[in-house]
Amino acid sequence: MSDAEGENAYKKLRDIIMMPKNKTSLDVLKIWYTPEDAKVLASGFKTVGMDRFTIKDYAKKTKIPIEKVEETFNRLANRGVLFYYISKRDGKKKFMIPPLFPGLIEYFIINQNVSIDERRKFVEKFHKDEQQALGLITTPSDFSVFRIVPALEPSPDSRLIEVDEKLEPDKSQVLAYQDVEKIIKEAGKEENNIAVVPCTCRTMSMMMKTNPECKAPVDNCLVFGIPARYVVEEGIGRYITVDETMEILKEAEKAGLVHLTQNTVDKQGFICNCCSCCCGILSTAQKYNYWNIFQKTDYIPLFDMDICKHCKKCVDICPFYAISYISGDKEDKSEDKIIVRESVCIGCGLCASNCPGDAITLKKVRDVKPAENFIEAVTKMMTGKSA
Incomplete structure (x- = not known):
């Protein structure tokens, strides 16, 4: 294959994967695939997600020898x-x-089947060309494929106590996609349906030593359903039970990690547990003031100062510095108050989950419905339409 043919194959594959048309995208593809790999994939696939082939059907469609398709597909998987x-x-x-x-x-x-040198090469490219690399993880849009899910505590039932009066009565209920425990239990109804893998973002940070002060646990990103079976089959992750999953979530909340999932009504494929220092999504929101990169939860915290212990744990654990503690003049702290910047608050509930005095509840202030499924979510993001 000539250099020109290889370059053309990479460009075709770039378009199939819907990557930005820049040099960084081509450089990334050259790390992932050989020119021959790119040619094989570009010969039959037209889009991500929707085109699905057996080895036999792909060989028949593309006229590529079945032995070559089998070797290429299994190696790339x-x-x-x-x-x-x-x-x-x-x-x-x-x-x-x-x-x-x-x-x-x-x-x-996160794939240890790939050499650390190859993976580090990708991470270095990602960090070196940050502005172009951002196009790999986000598209300017009114709709995001990512959604924050509130912490385990306070429980969803207690969230019903506080509902913004402006919301219609039927909009005040806590739905399954707003309840991380329900997401887990629904996934756990089927055996071998939940797996855990290392956090991608903290793995990248460790490779580059960009956030050495981050002490958050790494082995805590969750995948469900078909992706779970894939990562276990290829040795990328391991199966865990519902109880193990719940313990991972509790540990994550204590560490100040935000639950992030796909912005769909059901069949969530993953839950990431994100720190604001390493996470590509959360850090981008902070660094570039780009809040459309994820969908906030429907909640904001409410503080009961009568039972507040004034420990300021909520201030310290807030990932976006949205909470301020204002001291009053009285020594008994009766004039002290807590202020929430609602424009910055993402409604993650970490303040409530970690409050030692149970002085924080969550108030539902909006009702933003997710996409029905992941394909619809990606379509909405790519077209820039939120409805």
């Missing part, structure tokens, strides 16, 4: 840059190109 699942309809193993993010980036970075 092991590298985390091609995805597969077992179809429940016909029991066949089908391959697809996963979305760029979440998807390809994570499966590659």
